[in-house]
Amino acid sequence: MNWHDGESFIAIGIAATVIRYLRRFLETEKRLPGWDRYLKQTWLTGLILMALGEIFPDPWLIWYELIIIFSIVYTISQLYEFRPARTLLLAIGPYAFVLIFKDLLEHLAPKFYKANDDYVDSTxxxxxxxxxxxxxxxxxxxxxxxxxxxEHEKELEQRRIIEAKKNELEYLVAERTAEITRQKEELEQTVTELKATQNQLIQSEKMASLGELTAGIAHEIQNPLNFVNNFSEVSIELIDELTEEQAKSDRDHELEAELLTDLKQNLQKISHHGGRASSIVKGMLQHSRASTGQRELTDLNALADEYLRLAYHGLRAKDKAFNATLKTEFDTSLGEISMIPQDIGRVLLNLFTNAFYAVQQRQKKGEDAGYQPTVTISTRCANEEAVVTVSDNGTGIPEAVVQKIFQPFFTTKPTGEGTGLGLSLAYDIVTKGHGGTLEVASKEGEGTTFTITLPA
Structure with a gap:
């Protein structure tokens, strides 16, 4: 092999280029820093072998190729978990085999090589x-x-940000917890005093919605009071006009009669609206009085109808835009049932309030064109039991929630709109207080039906 043979330098250049590409592609400077130092000197090995080729007759180029191939295979074996490295080995393997086979054939069997050089070149x-x-x-x-x-690094960065936020929130929670603990210590004395009246408070507030209903009816009272005030002011003006007319020397008797007629009509309207306000107050007092705990023969149909109207007008007092269809299907042969009317009234009021809330929420969503909110109450006698059914076509209850609907403090309403005690207390009143049953059937998006059975 001659030093001036261009093939030698070309071979060294190609090998150095391949190794350089391999180093850059596999990032050996970062992944294999120790081995990368030897890869950098591959070209020096070629020069040494080329110099030895001038002294010894053996072909130096084959040895150089073997060293290059060994370097590539060893490098890839160190990075076998790196998938592109395995693919690169698959790319180099056949080519390296053909290259070495070609050089060996050229030096060891030159006649055979020349006779089959077309096949070798094709390969x-x-x-x-x-x-x-x-x-x-x-x-x-x-x-x-x-x-x-x-993407993984971005995800890690997001996790780091989330972790930082989490730590910040944990700090805020710890700070808030410390503040709550301090407030708890301040309230312990008050809690001790309230425990003595806790049972009485729960009993008197069996329906969590009763307070909201009372507030709504109180707003309803404002309407007749406004009428009373307005007609009173107008009546005072009429009396002033009448007094002025009577003081004149030439009195207009027709005008006086007209003023007296208007005054009489105003007083009648004042009396009418005052009576209306009085009836509302009496109804509030009657429905909010504490239970006596004594059973009475009660007309269940009348009781159900009364509380249905009360619940509906209570919601209407808070939301003037709300309207619903009320359907009653009463069994007139039911007769009077022995029950505690105040307690069963609270149960019915809770069911009605929940039904109106459900249809109101579905109406607010506006998903169904032509949707008409409807609440239905029906009674019947079956197997010596009185059966009361309260149905609505509201939002319905998810299947996973139905199993927990009667648990204390469980509510599907947003925070501040429900305590989670209404249905729990209603269930206890019906089952424990009256020996009956309270069941629920619901389909999400279509409506809910509560069924009460009471011994008749």
Whole structure:
């Protein structure tokens, strides 16, 4: 091998280029820093072997190729978990085998090589195509991995931000907890005093919605009071006009009669609206009085109808825009039932209030064109039991929630709109207080039906 033989320098240049590409592609400077130092000196090994080739007759180029191939295989074996590295080995393997086989055949069997050089060249061409194809595949794999790594780093950064927020929230929670603990210590004395009246308070507030209903009816009282005030002011003006007319020397008797007629009508209206306000107050007092705990023969149909109207007008007092269809299907042969009317009234009031709330929420969503809120109450006698059914076509209750609907303090309403005690107390009143049953059937998005059975 001659020093001036261009093939030697070309071989060293190609090998150095391949190793350089391999180092950059596999990032050996970062992944294998110790081995990367030797890869940098591969070209020096070629020069040494080329110099030895001038002294010894053995072909130095084959040895150099073997060293290059060993370096590549060893490098990839160290990075076997790196998928593009395995693909690169698959690309280089056939090409390296053909290259070494070709050089060995050329030096060891030159006649056979010359006789079959076309086949060898074809094999070399196929090996080059194979090499380039899998190099492209490895490059695409590396791009995909780099993209995935970038996304992973973004995810880690997001996690870091979330962790920082979490730590900040934990600090705020700890700070808030300390404040709550301090407030708790301040309230302990008050809690001790309230425990003595706790049972009485729960009993008197069996319906969590009763307070809201009372507030709504109180707003309803404002309407007749406004009429009373307005007609009173107008009546005072009429009396002033009448007094002025009577003081005149030429009195207009027709005008006086007209003023007296207007005054009489105003007084009648004042009396009418005053009576209306009085009836509302009496109704409030009657429905909010404490239970006596004594059973009475009660007309269940009348009781149900009364509380249905009360619940509806209570909601209307708070939401003037709300309207609903009330359907009653009473069994007139039911007769009077032995019950505690105040307690059963509270149960019915809770069911009605929940039904109106459900249809109101569905109406607010506005998802169904032509939707008409409807609440239905029906009674019947079956198997010596009085059966009361309260149905609505409101939002319905999810199946997972139905199993927990009678648990204390469980509510599907937003915070501040329900205590979670209404249905729990209603269930206890019906089952424990009256030996009956309270069941619920619901389909989300279609409506809910509560069924009460009482011994008749």
């Amino acid at each position: 070399s061409t196929f090996a080059i195509i194979w090499f380039l194809t899998f190099v492209v595949i490895a490059y695409n794999q590396k791009k995909s991995l780099a993209k995935a790594q970038l």
